[in-house]
Amino acid sequence: RYELVTDLDLWRLPIPIERFMSQLTQRYALHTILNSASAEGFVVGEQQLSADGSIELVVTRWQG
Structure with missing residues (x-):
């Protein structure tokens, strides 16, 4: 668990x-x-x- 601490008055990111x-x-x-x-x-x-920002991930494992 993490906590983000920022001053929103100084938030400069474009999002x-x-x-x-x-x-x-x-x-x-x-x-x-x-x-x-x-x-x-x-x-x-x-x-x-995906265009909506979701990530599709396919993983495989071979047992032999």
Whole structure:
């Protein structure tokens, strides 16, 4: 768990804080999933960013 502390009067990014937090949360989740999948022996087969900003991720694992 993390906490973002900022002075909104000095916010200079071209996107609203809510959108920034949404993107940050999405990226954190993506990296968490990728690390967990890798640790379990999965390989990323495909990763696509959709027009709505969602990420589709396909992972595979071959057992042999």
